């Protein structure tokens with residue numbers, strides 16, 4: 319871990335590549351995260367900016383400011399998650415919450431209140447990443463740009479082995495350690511609660527062939543399926559199938575037969591244009607099989623992959639909905655801007671506004687949903703935070719998701735900032751932060767259960783946001 323005396327600018331100026339992920343390759347993931355850890359920077363927006371655009375809206379900085387990335391990239395979602403796999407910073411690593419004693423009373427009380435009124439068997443975390451580097455033969459892959467650097471793998475290995483008392487005897491494998499750690503965290507939940515583990519498809523070219531060069535992360539369906547099968551009391555699995563694949567429809571049928579409860583796409587990274595006829599045919603099949611599609615909308619530059627950023631426009635989901643598919647927009651498209659394709663000459667608008675427009679279209683009730691994973695990270699606009707909690711008529715169409723392992727990255731979610739935005743009582747700050755030290759999954763759930771609006775007078779999310787199992791039961795029929 320970086321010492322406090324480490325030169326901030328020295329590290330940061332080394333982060334001079336064109337995007338957050340390139341920065342990772344230039345400096346190594348370890349150093350990039352060390353840069354954050356070195357300043358212990360809960361409130362040091364400067365470092366976040368330099369790391370690639372945690373500055374959304376109010377924290378925007380000129381692109382030519384010293385040390386700032388030439389082109390803003392967003393170290394969010396899966397990129398940060400993959401990076402977290404290889405961090406040396408105990409405070410940032412997904413397995414950072416080492417074997418700790420029982421929860422302190424205040425944190426335990428927050429947790430108990432968070433679980434109150436929820437049926438555990440209905441509580442399915444609808445957005446949970448499975449990651450690995452393939453060292454167990456899983457077929458998982460991380461682009462060398464994510465893992466290059468000085469002895470990076472070795473450092474990650476050491477980190478994992480250090481935590482072996484928590485992750486089990488098999489900790490010499492990062493693949494296995496990741497799963498063991500996640501499974502251990504789920505032990506703290508009442509029986510019945512489950513997590514949807516995401517496979518993650520490779521980028522494909524327009525002709526339907528795998529494009530390995532533009533694949534940032536790959537988690538094969540077979541691996542997600544096997545991990546879920548090994549822990550059926552806790553895990554379900556979500557397939558990820560590129561619709562341009564010649565065998566896409568057969569793969570979809572096979573995934574459903576083997577228990578997949580949904581399909582995940584990240585269009586910008588995988589090169590998926592939802593308007594494409596092959597996507598429409600895929601949507602038809604999804605509708606027939608009654609499987610929901612979980613699609614990332616809104617900015618995602620940290621898994622650059624095919625770099626088709628125009629494809630995460632929420633309005634592109636419309637043709638899929640019109641085919642009758644059920645679509646869950648990841649993160650409610652809460653990050654970044656996109657073109658208003660309904661008014662082509664208009665300037666870019668917040669992606670969230672386009673998602674909201676679709677949510678208000680009557681025809682899409684019962685088809686369009688949003689997951690609330692990552693929504694309350696610090697890089698989202700507080701106005702979006704409040705809108706999602708306040709629109710009670712949406713709650714029946716919102717799904718709890720943690721975006722694990724991201725809740726374990728302290729620098730991504732600022733509890734005091736949520737309080738400052740009027741969404742959390744001051745008394746909840748300490749217990750929630752303590753809870754995060756023990757278990758980021760519990761933290762994520764408790765945080766969302768404690769949210770309030772109207773200065774605390776109006777209840778936050780209704781219980782139906784957390785009772786997500788009902789959205790995935792078709793696969794069980």
Ligand SMILES: [Zn+2]
Pocket residue numbers: 395396445447721
């Ligand atoms: Zn995610």
